Amino acid sequence: STKDHLYYLRQALELARESPPRPTNFRVGAVIISNPLSEGASPTILATGYTLELPGNTHAEQCAIAKLAIEHGISETQLHTILPQEMNATLYSTLEPCGRRLSGNLSCVHRIIATRNKTPGISRPKDTGSEGGIRKVIFGAKEPSTFVGESESCRMMDEAGIEWEYVEGLQDKILQVAKEGHPAVHTSGTNVDDMDDAERRRQ
Numbered sequence: 001s002t003k004d005h006l007y008y009l010r011q012a013l014e015l016a017r018e019s020p021p022r023p024t025n026f027r028v029g030a031v032i033i034s035n036p037l038s039e040g041a042s043p044t045i046l047a048t049g050y051t052l053e054l055p056g057n058t059h060a061e062q063c064a065i066a067k068l069a070i071e072h073g074i075s076e077t078q079l080h081t082i083l084p085q086e087m088n089a090t091l092y093s094t095l096e097p098c099g100r101r102l103s104g105n106l107s108c109v110h111r112i113i114a115t116r117n118k119t120p121g122i123s124r125p126k127d128t129g130s131e132g133g134i135r136k137v138i139f140g141a142k143e144p145s146t147f148v149g150e151s152e153s154c155r156m157m158d159e160a161g162i163e164w165e166y167v168e169g170l171q172d173k174i175l176q177v178a179k180e181g182h183p184a185v186h187t188s189g190t191n192v193d194d195m196d197d198a199e200r201r202r203q
């Protein structure tokens with residue numbers, strides 16, 4: 001339910017606050033939970049991550065996925081062996097996972113797809129249970145167009161048969177945390193350093 005979703009998005013937002021502010025990316029937090037389909041089983045947190053947590057130019061979702069694989073001593077493409085379908089692994093991210101990165105690094109949507117037992121080139125009907133790994137992605141804010149313009153992430157997840165859901169309620173706070181470290185935009189509208197001298201003198 002939305003209440004549970006907001007509970008985990010709040011946890012992810014707390015993680016995002018751990019991220020060092022940079023003008024070149026967003027501060028994001030991610031939580032991977034098992035949310036078993038079987039009756040009465042309770043969800044458990046499997047891994048967490050925040051932007052730049054692991055060395056290098058790392059994203060929150062990337063860190064959570066990498067940490068889970070490291071913890072089990074397996075590669076990220078083998079995560080479906082510890083995330084069977086009945087575990088219904090779900091990734092919560094404060095911001096929509098990236099579909100493209102200005103750095104050219106592998107996007108988080110591709111990393112999420114790689115956790116599933118998808119033999120490249122063999123397309124199974126969507127409902128086959130054998131595709132474990134991360135089955136659902138829930139995020140609390142759409143990615144602003146700052147870096148890559150219109151995000152293709154949701155279309156890419158649809159094509160990969162990964163369920164996703166944008167849960168509203170925390171988006172303002174999430175974006176405020178995400179953009180800390182970005183150049184301030186003067187509320188007066190035009191950014192002072194964008195003005196020409198004549199206009200600046202008139203201020």
Ligand SMILES: Nc1nc(=O)c(N)c(NC[C@H](O)[C@H](O)[C@H](O)COP(=O)(O)O)[nH]1
Nearest residue numbers: 025026028051059060097101102103147
């Ligand atoms: N979902 C998400 N999680 C993150 O941890 C993070 N930093 C971003 N940020 C998205 C933004 O589009 C990219 O940060 C820029 O495109 C620059 O790309 P790099 O981060 O340098 O690879 N998005």
Ligand SMILES: [Zn+2]
Nearest residue numbers: 059098107108
């Ligand atoms: Zn990413």
